[in-house]
Amino acid sequence: MSTLHVTRSTPLSRIALPLAALLVLLLAAAPWWASTATLRLIGEIMIYLSLASLWNLLAGYTGLVSVGQHAFVGLGGYILFTVALYLGWNPLLAIPLAGITAALIAVPVARLVFRLNGAYFAIGTWVVAEVFRLSFAQISSLGGGSGSSLPIGIMKAMAESKAMRESLIYWAALALGTGSVVFVYLLLRSRIGLALTAIRDNETASSSLGITIPRIKLAVYVGVAAVTGMVGALIFLQKLRIAPDAAFSASDWTVLVIFMVVIGGIGTIEGPIIGTLLFFVLREFLADLGTLYLMILGALAILIMMASPKGLWGLVTSRTGLSLFPVGYRVETRGDQG
Amino acid sequence: MSKIIMLNRRQILTGAGALLAAPALLRATRASAADATFKIGYVSPTTGPIAGFGEADGFILEGVRKAFAGLTNNGKPVQVEIIAKDSQSSSNRAAEVATELIEKDGVNLLLASATPDTANPVADQAELNEIPCITSIAPWQPYFFGRNGDPAKGFNWTYHFFWGLEDVIGNFISLWDKSGVAKKVGGLFPNDADGNAWGDPKLGFPGPLEKAGYALTDPGRFQLMNADFSSQIAAFKAAGVEIVTGVTIPPDFATFWSQAGQQGFKPKVVTVGKALLFPSVIESLGERGDGLSSEIWWSPSHPFSSSLTGESSRQIADGYTKTTGKPWTQPIGFNHALFEIAADVIKRAADLTDPKAVIDAVAATDLKTLVGPISWKGGPANPVKNVVRTPLVSGQWQKQGDKVELVITNNSQYPSIPVGGELKLLS
Numbered sequence: 001m002s003t004l005h006v007t008r009s010t011p012l013s014r015i016a017l018p019l020a021a022l023l024v025l026l027l028a029a030a031p032w033w034a035s036t037a038t039l040r041l042i043g044e045i046m047i048y049l050s051l052a053s054l055w056n057l058l059a060g061y062t063g064l065v066s067v068g069q070h071a072f073v074g075l076g077g078y079i080l081f082t083v084a085l086y087l088g089w090n091p092l093l094a095i096p097l098a099g100i101t102a103a104l105i106a107v108p109v110a111r112l113v114f115r116l117n118g119a120y121f122a123i124g125t126w127v128v129a130e131v132f133r134l135s136f137a138q139i140s141s142l143g144g145g146s147g148s149s150l151p152i153g154i155m156k157a158m159a160e161s162k163a164m165r166e167s168l169i170y171w172a173a174l175a176l177g178t179g180s181v182v183f184v185y186l187l188l189r190s191r192i193g194l195a196l197t198a199i200r201d202n203e204t205a206s207s208s209l210g211i212t213i214p215r216i217k218l219a220v221y222v223g224v225a226a227v228t229g230m231v232g233a234l235i236f237l238q239k240l241r242i243a244p245d246a247a248f249s250a251s252d253w254t255v256l257v258i259f260m261v262v263i264g265g266i267g268t269i270e271g272p273i274i275g276t277l278l279f280f281v282l283r284e285f286l287a288d289l290g291t292l293y294l295m296i297l298g299a300l301a302i303l304i305m306m307a308s309p310k311g312l313w314g315l316v317t318s319r320t321g322l323s324l325f326p327v328g329y330r331v332e333t334r335g336d337q338g
Numbered sequence: 339m340s341k342i343i344m345l346n347r348r349q350i351l352t353g354a355g356a357l358l359a360a361p362a363l364l365r366a367t368r369a370s371a372a373d374a375t376f377k378i379g380y381v382s383p384t385t386g387p388i389a390g391f392g393e394a395d396g397f398i399l400e401g402v403r404k405a406f407a408g409l410t411n412n413g414k415p416v417q418v419e420i421i422a423k424d425s426q427s428s429s430n431r432a433a434e435v436a437t438e439l440i441e442k443d444g445v446n447l448l449l450a451s452a453t454p455d456t457a458n459p460v461a462d463q464a465e466l467n468e469i470p471c472i473t474s475i476a477p478w479q480p481y482f483f484g485r486n487g488d489p490a491k492g493f494n495w496t497y498h499f500f501w502g503l504e505d506v507i508g509n510f511i512s513l514w515d516k517s518g519v520a521k522k523v524g525g526l527f528p529n530d531a532d533g534n535a536w537g538d539p540k541l542g543f544p545g546p547l548e549k550a551g552y553a554l555t556d557p558g559r560f561q562l563m564n565a566d567f568s569s570q571i572a573a574f575k576a577a578g579v580e581i582v583t584g585v586t587i588p589p590d591f592a593t594f595w596s597q598a599g600q601q602g603f604k605p606k607v608v609t610v611g612k613a614l615l616f617p618s619v620i621e622s623l624g625e626r627g628d629g630l631s632s633e634i635w636w637s638p639s640h641p642f643s644s645s646l647t648g649e650s651s652r653q654i655a656d657g658y659t660k661t662t663g664k665p666w667t668q669p670i671g672f673n674h675a676l677f678e679i680a681a682d683v684i685k686r687a688a689d690l691t692d693p694k695a696v697i698d699a700v701a702a703t704d705l706k707t708l709v710g711p712i713s714w715k716g717g718p719a720n721p722v723k724n725v726v727r728t729p730l731v732s733g734q735w736q737k738q739g740d741k742v743e744l745v746i747t748n749n750s751q752y753p754s755i756p757v758g759g760e761l762k763l764l765s
Contacts (some may be wrong), residue, residue: 046436137529145529145559146454147429149462149485162467216592239433240462241453241485243531245562246429267520290424291385 004333007324016324024178032331039170043238044245046177047282050231051253054224057277059258060267061188061196062220063203068125070254071109071132072102072225072271074247081242084154085142091150091158095233095234102229106222114217126250133248147243149337155196155240157187174235180227185269190325192216197328200267259297262314263304265311269325274313371677375417376690378680379439381450381460382673386394386427387587390616391452391475394670395422402677405646409684416684420677421445425456433459440467446696447683449473449676452532452669454480456651461485461496470697471496472679474672477724479541492723497700497710498523499679500672501730502721503535504750507546508634509732510609512750514552514581518759519606520563521552524574526567526584526594529559532612536585540550543583555579562587567594571603585611588619589749594655597627607631609732617665620742627742629764631734636671636709640729640749640755644708646678665741672728675707710752731755734762 001069051069058064076098083094113124137145159165164282187193198206207213232253236242245253256279266277282300286293306317317324361578380399384392399422406418420737421443423435429713438446440463448471450460455475455731462485464471473481480626481498482489514521526536536542537556547554554579557570574582582605586594591613596721598605614620614632620629637654649735654674669673684690704713710729714720719727736759737740745759 033440037438040437040441137561140534143484144534145561146480146484146531146534147458149458151486152466155466203419237458239430240439240466241429241433241459249428249430252428252430288423294385 001256004331006329006331008329010323010326010330013324013326015203024174027174027178028171030172030174031163036163036166039166040238041280041284043170043173045276046173046278047231047235048257048260049177049273049276050180051257052264053184053269054227054231055254055257056261056266056269056272057184057187057220058224058272059333060208061193061200062217063199064217064221065122066125066221067122067254067258068127068129069224069228070226070248070250070252071125071129072106073232073235073253074129074132074136074249075102075105076229076234076246077236077239077242077247078142079229080233080236081142081148081150084150085148088147088154091154091233091237092168092172094237095230098233099226099230103222103226103230105151106225107218109220109225110218114214114221119210119307122234126292129248129250129254133244135245137244143243145244147241147246150237150240169234169238172237176227176231176234181269181273183223183278185327187324188269192219193327196220259301260309263301264312265315265317267310268313268317269310269327270323271313275311278312364422366474375419375544375727376411376447376684377443377445378418378420378677379436379443379445379448380420380422380676381425381432381435381439381448383452384420386423386425387589388427388453388455390588390618390667391669392424392673393577393664394662394667395673398670398677399662401654401657402668402681404600406677406681409681411684413691415695416690418684419729421694427448427455429455429459432456433463436460436463437467440464440469445469446690446693447471447680449680451475451673451676455500457481457593458531460487461493462559464556465493465495466605468495468693470683470693470700472676472700473498474500474676475669476500477506477532477535478721480535482722482725483535483541484531487722488725489722495697497714497724497726499675499709499728501633501635501727502725503541503543504546504721505730506536507543507613508598508751509633509730509748510583511546511550511552513609513748513761514607514665515550516748517581517607517763519580519763520578521550521581522579523547523552523554523581523583524570524577524579525554525557526570526582526586526590526610527559528562528564528584528586528590530562532585533559552581553577554667561588561721562590567597568601570594571598571601574605575601575603578632580606582608583610583677586613588613588616590685592619592623595623599626606763606765607761608764609633614735615668617667617744627735628737629734629762631732631747631761632744634668634731634744635728636668636732637733637744637746637755638666639746639758640671640709642671642706642708642710644673644674644678645705646681654708671709675709675712678707679705679712705736729755731757733758736762 058066079101080094084091116124121301162244195211260275260279261272264272381393409416423486425432448464450457450473452475454476457476461471461473527533557573609631611633614630638652642652643650680707687696689695701714712726731746731749733746736745746757749755749757749762
């Protein structure tokens with residue numbers, strides 16, 4: 001006896017969700033089982049996972065192909081330095097503050113760049129990031145073009161023992177990394193997500209169906225900017241040193257992130273996760289090759305884009321129809337083998 | 339009922355406290371199981387825009403690894419492992435590889451070289467993680483003040499050797515004094531760590547130049563990779579500038595110099611820091627590379643030899659040219675000296691497994707190296723606790739046959755380094 005059901009979950013996703021939750025629990029306990037080196041590595045993966053998921057939400061779902069997200073990473077970093085150098089607060093408090101500031105600044109920025117479309121929008125966001133970089137290079141109290149270091153005393157005030165300090169930063173990274181994925185997942189399952197998917201597929205058609213495109217785009221842009229700013233503050237809490245070129249580095253905070261999303265699979269939740277993991281595997285094994293390593297990355301990106309424009313996850317879904325984090329609805333016949 | 343809840347809560351709190359303390363305990367047991375090799379982490383740029391500084395690293399490391407083979411500490415032979423990492427010319431990557439070296443490789447000593455963008459992030463990580471660290475090839479002011487250093491306190495874990503702004507200012511002024519040209523100087527100071535320090539009214543060029551009777555035209559900080567120097571050139575022309583100075587990256591200087599030629603600006607002396615260090619850069623300027631002048635931190639004619647291999651400056655430079663077919667470069671001396679100090683520290687440290695004993699040995703260094711005497715014990719060469727200034731002279735790129743050679747023309751700051759020729763005017 002078989003009936004038709006409309007459902008979101010798939011047999012795989014019913015297993016994937018609890019497994020993912022278990023994995024997060026296991027990762028949260030990492031300070032008790034991992035060495036500091038492993039903690040650092042997982043933390044860095046989480047930071048890039050967050051940036052990749054957020055950029056995927058912007059470019060893959062909302063159609064906002066921004067190549068200037070490093071504007072908000074750098075801004076977050078500089079908020080951290082302002083808070084630490086001039087207010088003397090616990091640097092962890094700078095993380096939410098960086099999020100709020102980035103959101104506030106993203107509103108007027110959005111008004112400006114949203115006047116542009118497509119390639120013009122992409123270049124516009126890049127220009128905004130350049131403007132940010134040049135502006136911070138003029139602020140001599142934050143080191144200007146020379147850059148500045150976080151005083152050791154402030155790091156010690158956060159937690160006296162090194163293990164505790166590492167653990168705190170790690171948990172913050174884990175929270176932002178998993179938080180970003182969960183945020184994107186829940187957002188896409190909501191009414192906004194439905195609208196976003198419609199915008200992704202056809203902007204004109206979705207507009208004619210009554211979706212207020214500008215408002216949704218603005219909300220997503222500002223939300224992504226806020227989390228990106230928080231990630232920025234955390235990044236420079238680990239780096240201990242900031243300079244305009246490092247803070248607003250397009251290659252570190254935007255190009256690498258785009259690389260991860262594109263090889264993983266743009267417009268899917270799983271894509272950025274796979275792309276991030278693949279990048280770190282490559283880096284762990286090949287980074288010491290110097291220039292050759294960068295050439296391998298480039299060649300790989302070209303190869304994957306040509307062989308599978310939807311990335312590695314696109315290749316998997318088109319062959320098997322698998323989905324770990326389903327956001328769409330499907331018709332399923334129950335009773336048969338699902 | 340409420341009592342039981344109280345008890346539970348307290349138990350939970352103690353439990354949570356113990357749990358939070360657990361990572362520290364785990365780490366302590368891991369650290370005590372230190373292995374027998376002494377590990378040195380070395381960070382330098384071997385790819386990217388400032389790769390020239392790390393160009394000779396392969397050659398240096400090969401020689402150093404051989405010389406490290408027979409090292410002993412407290413009468414016992416020491417296994418030394420050198421792990422070299424590329425900073426990719428980025429301060430982000432330099433901080434990343436420094437933490438990797440500290441956490442993953444568990445290095446006992448960190449060495450880093452070339453520009454504040456490499457030295458500072460590595461030193462910052464070392465200071466926080468309490469790992470002994472020695473750096474070089476960055477003028478000491480951007481290193482020390484760029485890290486928010488307090489001269490009264492200094493740093494505990496990080497030491498540095500290189501010259502400072504006072505040395506380069508003294509050198510340039512005496513070079514110009516002897517040239518006999520009009521005392522009108524134009525400054526090219528970009529908005530980066532070096533440019534801001536050199537152009538700083540208190541620490542940099544403006545004060546000493548005024549005292550020495552020079553008029554400085556400083557059109558203000560410009561961004562790196564500037565495409566248009568017309569306004570600077572116009573300002574220099576208007577002020578009748580005959581001497582151009584500054585501290586730029588090679589591409590910026592090349593742009594400035596070709597535009598100066600196109601716009602008919604002909605200074606008589608051009609003495610620029612950082613841009614004119616490498617023979618490859620001078621060759622890329624063609625005919626117009628001949629006669630430019632620069633600071634010289636190390637050359638084959640420096641009367642110093644390596645405490646590690648016993649070779650003289652000339653022998654090391656010739657060895658490099660013989661092995662690689664390339665002309666010698668100044669960073670060779672300093673990058674080699676980093677390992678000389680490391681070897682000396684390994685010999686003297688009371689206990690190589692104890693970071694405190696290692697850093698005490700660093701602080702007590704008194705060594706004659708390939709780049710001159712190194713000691714942090716508080717002599718006239720120590721402007722602050724963690725810095726030692728090394729000898730600096732200056733000179734000019736001069737055409738000799740079909741290639742250009744860097745010739746020392748001014749040794750006023752350190753007379754025991756011999757001069758090799760006279761300064762010639764550009765026009």
